Amino acid sequence: MRKLLTCILITFISIPVFSQVTFQRNGVYDERPAQYAFKNATIVVDAQTVLDNAMIYIKNGVIESVGKDLQVPAGTFVYDLKGKRIYPSLIDIYSDYGLPEVVRPAGGRGFGGQPQLETNKKGAFDWNQAVKPEVDATNDFKVNATKAEEMRKNGFGSAAIHSADGIVRGTSAFVSFGDGRENEVLLKGKASAHYSLDKGTSTQTYPVSAMGSVALLRQTYYDAEWYKKGGSSQERNLSLEAFNAMQALPQIYEANDKLGILRGDKIGKEFGVQYIFKGIGDEYQRLDEIKATNSSLIVPLAFPTAYDVEDPFDAAMVSLTEMKHWEMAPANAGALAKAGINFALTSAGLRNKADFWTNIRKAIEYGLPESKALEAITSTPAKLLKVDNLVGSLKKGMLANFIITSDNIFSKDNVIYENWIQGKRYIISDMNIADIRxxxxxxxxxxxxxxxxxxxxxxxxxxxxxxxxxxxxxxxxxxxxxxxxxxxxxxxxxxxxxxxxxxxxxxxxxxxxxxxxxxxxxxxxxxxAAKETTKKDSTKAKTPEIGKIVFPFTAFGNEEKPKQETLLIKNATVWTNEKDGIVANTDVLLQNGKIAKVGKNIEAPAGAKTIDGTGKHLTNGIFDEHSHIALLSINEVQSVSAEVRQEDVINSEDINIYRQLAGGVTSSQLLHGSADCIGGQSAIIKLKWGENPNNLLIKGADGFIKFALGENVKNGNNPTPSGRYPQTRMGVEQVYMDEFQRAKEYEKAWKDYNALANKTGVVPPRKDIELDVIVDILNKKRFITCHSYVQSEINMLMKVAESYNFNVNTFTHIMEGYKVADKMKAHGVHASTFSDWWAYKMEVKEAIPYNASIMAKVGVTTAINSDDAEMARRLNQEAAKTILYGGTSEEDAWKMVTLNPAKMLHLDNRLGSIKVGKDADVVLWNNNPLSIYARPEKTIIEGTVYFDSEKDELAQQSVAKERNRLMLKMLAEKTTGAATQRPTPRRNQRIECDTIMEMLDSEK
CATH class of the missing domain: 2.40.128 (Lipocalin)
Structure with a gap:
């Protein structure tokens, strides 16, 4: 009876003063001050401070004191917690609790049918529906009793909530998981600002790609800066006002993977913003690069389940990347802690919130220190959100948010008895129940x-x-x-x-x-006493053994990134691409990433590795002038997309990099597709397998951009009119004329402003990252590679360029180039074409395989390109076809995939030939490189061997062995009754100029 009265009394007096709010009450209610103390407890103040046999005293929902031998006022209910522990309640930093569900539209979100080119949103807001900084979670928040109870049972006391919808997502609210009214549990409004590259529910066509999302976010930053500097006098924009206002908050950016973190950090550095990145749990795969961002992370505990690989056909559908991530994902948090990277943990992504404790214990088992785990769910999220004066630890003046547990919070046998939130008691398990074991x-x-x-x-x-x-x-x-x-x-x-x-x-x-x-x-x-069925192991539990991290994290990745060496290649037949031509029995010394010596009888310097080239051929690496490998997206779909950059969506994990190294390719120009009259900016890379995206870029290379002509840009192959301008070839010309004229006027506006910049009250022009690129073209600082087929349009673009006093740099595809080769030579344009593709669409029906040879003989610098991941693996053979079609010499044919592309991309001072001082990008072949029997034995970039045929054979065996090990481990997991997932089939996607959808990693 006494016990029952005690429970009633505690429940009665635990109504906090927070209940005394402005809402009217119907009836009587208790207004006595709620004050109570908990004594004889082990109190975990924070991860570094633990008080044994201590007391915590709270009054009106706030902690008054914590310590030993405390004196509490008369009337305080004292709760004896002998043998129990008190921890701060947990904080979820990334939640959508209490907010309306984000329902994505069915279909293509304005893409794939009739495009929605302009916003549907009414009012003085941003021009793009995916940019909505005005969204404030406090306006949409509603207490959800069921979900709040679920979170309380798992020990959570509060959360930062936001609407995960759009590229600029607005601001979050910081709320408790109490069961009061919204104005009682709302602890802080506008707690953090949120971003992503996912346009969410927007049905507006732009953007359709990740690079378009990057460009939109960048332009929004510039627009907001302009608005702050006086643009508000020219228009009223509620979105830009809200965007500027939220810059003082913690900035949280949702990344779709570890490379997405690097992508987001690049944006942040451009605008002086330090993002907090919400990852997906694969950060361990790029620890060094992520640590270098100096960013804090929000890490989910949603680990992948094992794949059901019992059926060999199902097993073949699971990539090695997926298998390795399944095994290593639980070690992610431990790896971050070991690397000294600051992070908070979140329950986001868990279908069942009860799995949170199972997974955090698993993370601890895999190397996460308990102290770091506790910080990651209490003090760290509080500090990141700047609410550490309210929650996250148990100190005087902070909210009475704490949990009472039976044991160490991370113990498998621990029981959460009670969760006190804002001083209100929520019973999870009856702590007074007798132990009857x-x-x-x-x-x-x-x-x-x-x-x-x-x-x-x-x-x-x-x-x-x-x-x-x-x-x-x-x-x-x-x-x-x-x-x-x-x-x-x-x-x-x-x-x-x-x-x-x-x-x-x-x-x-x-x-x-x-x-x-x-x-x-x-x-x-x-x-x-009850007898234990299993004997306790007194030895310290061992961290589970897992595989090795490889760079990149895919098949044929290396446990260590390849290192630059001093290499002496002896007695090879050297294709110099210089006036010496092809020279036999010649040595080449590669040192410090450069070609140091070319000649006979070169002595190896100290520390050099000597490679016998007897009977073999040494060439410089193949340069693919037109490629779409290693990209997450190819096309942004609007008439002019000059603002997008391929370098923003480089996927350094693409297996095609390795495959093309095996074909002797060392450099590629990664082009935007041909959906737009003016496409995006190119990325020129070296195929440094294992490096991060930024390290693939050729530093100091000139800027290039993709233009396009013909059927693709006018939607000639679309059976349903898209409504997007242009619809005719004449319209394509007018797009160019209009864009160049706008760029001239834009440049003049900036010149006029700069002349008056010191005068007060002068509003600068709005920075337009699209027109900035076009101005660079006019000023010959960026150069055009144009997708082209029909001679009339080829002539048209040359005339447009000449009317604006610049030249087109390169026509790519250029299938009717043989008809206008004389005009091309006079204009000074290069040609990059296919060897013998034709008749795959109407505007290619007059293509001929003699095209490359004819243009070259007229004097046009001509290259053979791929535009295809498979063709790029045999560009040496594509070059050889020009010998058959047109009688091109061996040396000139070889230049079409080496020196000539380097000239087109203004890199022939560094690449394209074997000459002292140039980059040590060479390939050692087992045969004449133009032979169908030729195979690279070593592909070397800047003195680093990135492909070795002998090591490749071992790597294939290693991949098979690793797959088998992981499959056996998954099968063993299945036998324990653990949940498994069915593998999903992959569709092999052919990536070319007109590919629209986002790219996915794949490996065979």
Whole structure:
């Protein structure tokens, strides 16, 4: 009775003063100050401070004091927690709790059918629906009792909530998981600002690509800066006002993977913003690069489940990357902690929030220190959100947000008894319930010799009944100290005997009904403590063994990134691409990433590695002038997309990099596609397998941009009119004329402003990252590579360029170049074409395989390109076709895939030939490189061997071995009854100029 009154009293007085709000009440209510103390507890103030046998005193929902031997005022209810612990309640930094569900539109979001070119949103807001900084989570927040209870049960007391919708997502609210009204549980409005590259529910066509999302975010920053500097006098824009206002908040950016973090950091550095990155749990794959960003992370604990690989056909659909990530994902948090990277953990992504504790314990098992784990769910999120004066630790003046536990919070057997939020008590498990575990002598009527064994957790006991060697598992229902038990007590019994009774603090007593209906008495007298079924291992648990991280994190990745060496290649047939031509029995020394010497009988310097080139051919690396590999997206779909940059979407993990190294390719120009009249800016890279995207870029290279002519840009192959201008080839010309004229006027506006910049009150022009690129073209600082087929349009663009006093740099494809080669030479334009592709669409019907040779003989610098990941692996053979079609010499044919592309991209001072001082990008072939039997034995970039045919054979064996090891591990996981997932089939996608959708990683 006393215990019952105590529970009632605690519940009654735990109504906090926070309930005294402006809302009117119907009836009477208690206004007494809520003050109570918890003594004799182990109090974990924070991850670094633990007080044994201490007290915490709270009043009106706020912590008044924490320590030992505290004196508390009269009238304080004192709660004795002997043997129990108190921790700060957990904080979820990345949640959508209490907000409307984000429902994405069905279909293509304005793409794939009739495009929605302009915003549908009414009012003085941003021009793009995906930019909505005016969204404030406090306006949409509604208490959700069911979800709040779920979070409380898992120990959470508060969360930062935001709407995960759009590229600029607005601001979050910081709320508690209390059950009061919204104005009672809202702890802080506008807690953080949120961004992503996912346009979310926007049905507006732009952007359709990740690079378009990057450009839109960058332009928004510039627009906001202009607005702040005086643009507000020219227009009223509520979105830009909200965007500027939220810059003082913590800036949280959702990245779609570890490379997305690097991509976002690049944006942040451009605008002086230090983002907090929400990752996906693969950050361990690029630790050094992520640490270098100096960013804090928000890390989910949603680990992938094992794949069901029992069927060999299913197993073949699972990539090595997926297998390795399944194994290594639990070690992510531990790796971050070891690397010294600051991070918070989140329950985001978990379908079942109860898995949070299972997974955090798994992360600890895989190397995450408990102290770091505690910080990551308490003090760290509080500091990142700048609410550490309210929550995250247990100190004077902070909110009374804490949990009472039975044990170490990370212990498998720990029980969360209560979660106090804003000083209000929420009972999770009854901490006053008796611990009944033990071994009892059970007597049921006249039946003796029975043993009742009660094991398991104190709050979730497990029951068994034994008679000699026979065991029974009873059904037990418990209500406090009252019990009902149903069980057989003899194998011969057909039905259960039903017992009811109570626990008196030591033993059980009661009455029951036997199978035959006879009423009896029963008892279970305590004999001894419960015996453990398994012996505790006193040794420290070992961290599970997992595979090695490889760079990149895919098949054929290396445990260590390849290193630059001093290499002497002896006695090779060297294709110099210089006036010496092809020279036999020649040595080439590669040193410090450059070609140091070319000649005969070169002595190896100290520390050099000598490679025997006898009977082999040494060339410079192949340069693919037109490629779309290693990109997450190819096209942004609007008439002019000059603002987008391919370098923003480089995927350094693309297996095609390795495959093309195996074909002798060392450099590529990664081009935008041909959906737009003016496409995006190129990325020129070296195929440094294992490096991050930024390290693939050729530093100091001139800027290039993709233009396009013909059927693609006018939607000539679209059976349904798109409504997008232009629809004719004439319209394409007008797009160019209009854009160049606008760029001239834009440049003049900036010149006029700069002349008046010192005068007060002068509003600068709005920086336009699209027109900035066009101005660079006019000023010959950026150069055009143009997708082209038909001679009339080729002539048109040359005339447009000449009318604006610049030249087109390169026509790519240029299938009718043989018709206008003389005009091309006069204009000074280069040609990059296919060897023998034709008739794959109407405007290619007059293409001929003699095209390259004819243009070259007229004097046009001509290259053979791929535009295709598979063709790029055999560009040496594509070059050889010009010998068949047109009688091109071997040396000139080879230049079409080496020196000529380097000239087109203004890199022939560094690349394209074997000459002292140039980059040490060379390939050692087993045969004449123009032979169909030729195969690279070594592909070297800047003195680093990135492909070695002998090591490749070992790597293939290693990949097969690693796949088998991981499959066996997954099969073993399945036998334990763990959940598995079915592999999903992959569609091999051919990536070319007109590919629209986002690219996905793939490996075979």
């Amino acid at each position: 033990g071994v009892y002598d059970l007597t049921v009527g006249e039946k003796t010799g029975l043993k009742l064994n009660i094991t398991g957790k104190a709050d979730k006991p497990e029951y068994s009944i034994a008679l000699d060697s026979t065991k029974f598992t009873p059904k037990v229902t418990r209500m406090g100290d009252l019990f009902t038990i149903s069980s057989k007590f003899d194998k011969k019994e057909s039905n259960d005997t039903r017992l009811s009774g109570y626990y008196d603090g030591k033993s059980f007593k009661g009455e029951g009904v036997l199978v035959d209906g006879k009423q009896i008495k029963w008892s279970a007298i305590y004999k001894e």
